[in-house]
Amino acid sequence: MKLTHTLLAGSALALVAGAASAQDLTLVSWGGAYQSSQQKAYVEPYVEANPGVSVTWDESSAEAVAKLRAMNEAGNITWDLVDVVAADAIRLCDEGLAMEYDPDELLAPGDDGSSAEDDFGDLIVSDCFIPQIVYSTTFGYRTDLVPEGVEAPTDVCSVFDLETYPGKRSLEKRPINNMEWALYCDGVAKDEIYDVLATPEGQDQALAKLDTIKDEVIWWSAGADTPQLLADGEIFMGSTYNGRLFSVIVEQDQPVGMLWDMQVFDLDGWIIPAGLDEESQAAVEDFVKFATDTTRLADQSKYISYGPARLSSAPLVSTHADLGVEMAPHMPTDPENAKNTLLYNYEFWADYRDDIDAKFQSWLAK
Amino acid sequence: MSDTTQNGPMLAADGTPLKRSLARALRRQKMRALMLISPLLIFVLVTFIAPIADMLFRSVENQMVSETLPTTTQVLGEWDHSAGEPPAEPVYEALYYDLFIAAEAKEHTKLGTRLNYEYTGVSSLFRSTGRGLDDLGDDYLDELEEVDDRWGEGAFWYDLMTGTGSTDEDLVAAHAKRLEQLTGDKLSGDVGFAPSTEIAALLPKTTAAYADFAVYTALVDGDVVAEEDPWESVYVGLMTDLQTADVASYSGPEAEALQTAAEAAQGIEYIPLKTFFAEEDEDWLNVDIWATVQTYSSKYTSGYFLNAVDLQLTPDGIEARPENQQIYIMLFKRTMFMSLAITFSCIALGYPVAWLLANLPASKANLLMILVLLPFWTSLLVRTSAWKVMLQQQGVINDVLVWLGLVDDAARLVMINNQFGTIVAMTHILLPFMILPLYSVMQGIPPSYLRAAKSLGATNWTAFWRVYFPQSVPGIGAGSILVFILAIGYYITPEIVGGTTGTFISNRIAYHISSSLNWGLGAALGAILLAVVLLLYWAYDKIVGIDNVKLG
Known part of the structure; x- marks a missing residue:
């Protein structure tokens, strides 16, 4: 440990001396449209203002926790800033792999004068998590496959209604979200879902409800699957992230509609890996302060339909950079869309994930 | 000789x-x-x-429990879960100090995650309790400060604990070693503190808590012990000690303050740690949680391997997992069965192609060879995704069948996201591994043997079956071993086209390595898979003989 540290510090010094204080930041993200929205909204303006900084992307967010754990064991952290979903941020924080921070010290205050802590509010779900966006998981459907004489679905429970809306569905190959929807559509009140789901009977009830459509379900594991299946007409409706549906509907102009009913809110944001050397840490902190300020977060929504995590950014949300579409109505947080929503329950799933996943996988395999 | x-x-x-x-x-x-x-x-x-x-x-490693809660697991050793009563006060006392330093070092949530694999709910129990640990000591400090302001000061405490006369260096060394075990880092440097033997005997719990604080402050934070205010756990230790200690005869530094505090302590409500934990979360009185801690407190565990074969290690011994959680045995069987199916379909498809390759004139054979190798050079993902386009319900094959009128538009065939899709795609991907060894073995079979057999009166079939085929068996053996062993560990193709019924055990291993982060279980599943492959290899060697395998 000590030796590698000294060696690392030594080579870092040599690099710095050679490159005249050039700073290379390695940012980790999800690739695709989301990463390019970050590139355009934060990185390009930042690099323009700080010509000494260069940014390298690593598209590893999906395996970030496993990779950070491995890096930590090897004693060599090669990432500077990592984009993860909130649940992963909590796990990284739990394992001491992410740095805890003080919002008011690290982050810029809001444009409206509110402190960073108030501006982000409850979205700071872990001491290590720096929120960026609110996204949701919800359903899209083929408008041309809605049976004649039937209204297009507006209710999440149409997923379970094979009589009115025949056809295949796609659901994510994991219990999270699916179990909640199943209970909700089986008549469980929204604020009791997690109490019910904590009991073995409740878990059986949810699986029994999912059983009614099991034969018609294609299970997805990659975010691109449902949009692809919708575009191919393989399914009638399926769950995916709201930004993916925006791109299918608005950018690609496919015959697809979407539901906002019972959308499940989730958060995505940055964590700073624990144990960075002082110099990288200072560079990263400077970048994060810039990348999470009110303007930058609002700018990101020009490129992708995810809601900025700051309250003060919401009024600044404008139109899509290329299409000129007004973005506010496509935000999951838009009051019109957020009439009936569910918030991902981090605490619950941190506890029950392994247990329910074992039951879910065993049920799937039968 | x-x-x-x-x-x-x-x-x-x-x-x-x-x-x-x-x-x-x-x-x-x-x-x-x-x-x-x-x-x-x-x-x-x-x-x-x-x-x-x-x-x-990692599939057997389990030091985390005993390293994070060393005293607790030791004291808990005598507790018997079958009585149905939660453990007594000393266990909760040990837990408080173990958990306090673990929370300072941010190790307690790791342990929570580890134990959550065995008992659902432990993860949040550890996380939330870790947050509330300071409160008890803070309350005591407030009361003590009313008596004497200096109780909150680092320098005062340092004088009190250092005392006069002989000091106990070993105690500090023991706490430093325990901290090393906890953090897993080598710690070096001088703590700059040793408690006086007198104080250590008079106030044992306070001294232990203060030693934890001193070691952590000096070795991890790199601060000077005397300048830092002690942890809240030290006040809890002091209050516990003051319930029984007789401080009247003590005469070292700050003896007066200690005696005043002892008097005041009579008037402060002392909360036993069992009560404290029960108030933090009533799950701390749950016998099952303590039984789980006890069961998994040994340095090595068979727990992961048992989980990997649908069993579980419970306080009452090894039991089968509940039926609705059994999955791995079925997955192992399915992986075996499907790998065999893939191997046989590779033989069935590869044998004629290899025969053609070996018997066509060189120019045509070369062209055919390129056709065999071409998919080999294409990305695995591209080939798998291509099969998706081919096989899906709105895909090429279904479209053609519907257009020909062989299949009704409403009843398109389901050929993907199931076992069939996986077998088709993997057969295609692994076919070159069968054809190439077969081809090189067949090339070595002189064509004159077949001609000789025919000239001696054999029919085409007899000549092939009695003369040619036995000579090509080493190629089949080599190809089968290659294909089977590659298939058994395949991950990406079943993940993409396997749906729910066509996935392999390797998909679960990947899930545990990268998603659930239960590396111990992933490692146990991997170890079993490796053992099965070696066993099959050994069986193959016994039955067919590995000398009979030829790659060329």
Whole structure:
């Protein structure tokens, strides 16, 4: 440990001396449209203002926790800033792999004068998590496959209604979200879902409800699957992230509609890996302060339909950079869309994930 | 052979006995040969064998519990879960101090995650309790400060704990060692603190808590102990000690303050730690949670391996997992069955192609060879995704069948996201591994043998079956081993086209390595898979003989 540290510090010094204080930041993200929205909204303006900084992307967010754990064991952290979903941020924080921070010290205050802590509010779900966006998981459907004489679905429970809306569905190959929807559509009140789901009977009830459509379900594991299946007409409706549906509907102009009913809110944001050397840490902190300020977060929504995590950014949300579409109505947080929503329950799933996943996988395999 | 003759040992030219000289020459030769392969050997050892061994070791490793809660697991050893009563106060006391330093070092949530694999709910129990640990000590401090302001000061505490006379260096060293175990880092440096033996005997719990604080402050934070305010756990220790200690006769530094505090302590409500934990979360009174901690407190565990075969280690011994959680045995069976199916379909499809390749004139054979190799050079993902386009319900094959009128538009065939899809796609992907060894073996079979058989009156079939086929068996053996072993560990293709019924055990291993982060279980599943492959290889060697396998 000590030796590698000294060696690392030594080579870092040599690099710095050679490159005249050039700073290379390695940012980790999800690739695709989301990463390019970050590139355009934060990185390009930042690099323009700080010509000494260069940014390298690593598209590893999906395996970030496993990779950070491995890096930590090897004693060599090669990432500077990592984009993860909130649940992963909590796990990284739990394992001491992410740095805890003080919002008011690290982050810029809001444009409206509110402190960073108030501006982000409850979205700071872990001491290590720096929120960026609110996204949701919800359903899209083929408008041309809605049976004649039937209204297009507006209710999440149409997923379970094979009589009115025949056809295949796609659901994510994991219990999270699916179990909640199943209970909700089986008549469980929204604020009791997690109490019910904590009991073995409740878990059986949810699986029994999912059983009614099991034969018609294609299970997805990659975010691109449902949009692809919708575009191919393989399914009638399926769950995916709201930004993916925006791109299918608005950018690609496919015959697809979407539901906002019972959308499940989730958060995505940055964590700073624990144990960075002082110099990288200072560079990263400077970048994060810039990348999470009110303007930058609002700018990101020009490129992708995810809601900025700051309250003060919401009024600044404008139109899509290329299409000129007004973005506010496509935000999951838009009051019109957020009439009936569910918030991902981090605490619950941190506890029950392994247990329910074992039951879910065993049920799937039968 | 004897090394002596009647005239004494046989000597080499330089006068040494011939046998020794020969042995030396042979040894030198062997060393030279070893040195030639040593780069490869070291490479394989460092990049392949060592990581695998390290990963497999995690399937039994379980030091985390006893390293994070060393005192608790020790005290808990005598507790018997079958009585149905939660453990007594000393266990909760040990837990408080163990958990306090673990929370300071941010290790307690790791343990929560570990134990959550065995008992649902432990993860949040540890996380939330870790947050509330400070409160108790803070309350005591407030009361003590009312008596004497200095109780909150680092320097005052340092004087009190250092005392006069002989000091107990061993105690600090023991706490430093325990901290090293907890954090897993080598800690060096001078703590700059040792408690006086008198104080250590008078206030044992306070001293232990203060030693934890001193070691952590000096070695991890790099601060000076005397300048830092002590942890809240020290106040809890002091209050516990003051319930029983007789401080009236103590005469060291700050003795007066201590005596005043002891008097005041009579008036402060003392909360036993069992009550404190029960108030934090009533799950701390749950016998099952304590039984789980006890069961998993040994340094090595068979728990992961048991989980990997649908069993579980409970306080009452090994039990089958609930039926609705059993999955791994079924997945192992399915992986075996599907790998066999893939191997056989590779033989069925590959044999004629290899035969053609071996028997066509060179120019045509080369063209055919390119056709065999072309998919081999294409990305695995591209080939798998191509099968998706081909096989899906709105895909090419279904479209053609519907257009031909063979299949009704409303009843399109389901050929993907199931076992069929996986077998088709993997057969295609692994086919070259069957064809190539078959081809090179068939090339070595002289065509004259077939002609000879026919000229002796054999029919085409007899000539093939009795003469040609037996000679090509080594190729089938080599191809089958290659295909089967590759198939059994395949991950990406079943993940994409397997749906729910066509996935392999490797998909679960990947899930545990990268998603659930239960590396111990992933390692146990991997170890079992490795053992099965080795076992099959051994069985193959016994039945067919590995010498009969030819790659060319």
